[in-house]
Amino acid sequence: MAMGKTLSQAVEADLTVGASTHPLIRKLSTYTKLSAEEETAIVDASTKMVSFDANEEIASRGDKVRGVNLLLEGFACRYKYLEDGRRQILAFLLPGDLCDLHVFLINRMDHSIAALVPSKVAMIAPANILRFTNDFPNLTRALWWTTLLDEAITREWVVNTGQRTAYERTAHLFCELFHRLRLIGRTDGNSYRLPLTQAALGDTLGLSSVHVNRTLQELRRNGLISLRNSILTINNLAGLERAALFSRDYLHLASSAG
Amino acid sequence: MAMGKTLSQAVEADLTVGASTHPLIRKLSTYTKLSAEEETAIVDASTKMVSFDANEEIASRGDKVRGVNLLLEGFACRYKYLEDGRRQILAFLLPGDLCDLHVFLINRMDHSIAALVPSKVAMIAPANILRFTNDFPNLTRALWWTTLLDEAITREWVVNTGQRTAYERTAHLFCELFHRLRLIGRTDGNSYRLPLTQAALGDTLGLSSVHVNRTLQELRRNGLISLRNSILTINNLAGLERAALFSRDYLHLASSAG
DNA sequence: CGCCGTGTTGACTATTCTCAACCCAGGTGG
């Protein structure tokens, strides 16, 4: 439950990523072809890099916007507390994801974001986003598209917590993360790094950590997954997807420029 | 559970709403001041009106985009079925809401939308949205902002189904709808029209209809609400909000242009 | 008049939570 307080160990450094390997450009390119000018604008806007420790907050509920955070490396999550301490994790953020593009439009965070492992974040100043919307309609549509993808995933999480059983729900999360991580080359065969305690999984799935434990055992017993040392291996992807009632359409994995 | 099939009783008609009373212009104006040119563009883009019956589908999962639907009058919902028939309602759409702005960016519906009462919808052709992003950056930001508001609400629904009990969850939904409807002048004192069966409430809240029934009784017994003939009356708003652990910040009710 | 959709109730069941204990591995300090 404890997320740790925000330490100010964030270290600024220069980002020397070329356009071709820039994770945001890679992501947007699946939606549309960016012009050289647009790519340059993105690279120029994201030169300021900050490192965060595991469990360090990247942005807090109630904060005014300081900039838009682009996750370059690591693993982070959005989450929200109820007054009495219950916590719900709302999303996982992977390299290439914009953590809080909404804040430039919404001005105060209504939830928090924290790194789950040591992470690197590029801070994009709000003025840059404003400039994008004024000068680069194509880039604007691509950024908008990323927020709509986020929403599609959030909607599926509503289905997950609202309709699926603990077993289906857990399987579904593992399927979703597998597909998202594979897309950005962060899987190793059928395995990927899942740096979550069972308590954090519980806060994600709306389950107690005890029940998460028992659900994981059942998934293992049925030969669908292995999970040891924060490495999740999917032993039977088709079976796991069937158990999860998983349908990948909501991830919009293929390009869909129109 | 049955949503009814799409009847083709949709009737086209001309929309003769002036800019000042256009529900979308009213909504966007809480974010930013629109220019006369932008207002005209919106009015011109939304002249084609279609009527839908109660329980008629406005858009179906898998559909290719035909246009963006702007709800002018009525009450609609997004929802998604699992293969085995379980249904989750994902959002309620009120007058002024854009039903599926995401589709012009995402090209196929990953969920469905249906009217819950007889409703009027303006169909905005995708070409218009494209034009907005090319020619009207200010308007584009305003439209983007509406999709981010939708996402903030969806995130809160994840918290709702993930963390709140049936009682808290039901109370929370009633608070949310009250604030959203009041903003668009659709409340009558502490009452508003809630055209949902207990089964539909169950599909919204991730509860069985029987449990919804018992939860409603408890809310009545505690003097928080009355609900008869699809009219919900909040007898004690502060009490209901307390019971729901409701915090209105996620609705971003005040203007927040930046 | 009778049917159908919706709401209500009771009895029973299933899922999930809570609490408490215990285990194990890794890190720390003596």
Place this chain on the structure above:
DNA sequence: CCACCTGGGTTGAGAATAGTCAACACGGCG
């Protein structure tokens, strides 16, 4: 080098929350 501490993970027992099934009530409508 070892004792201890701490943060996960695991297990059992019992309780609470929510689901299922089946019956019945009620009102609108053909």
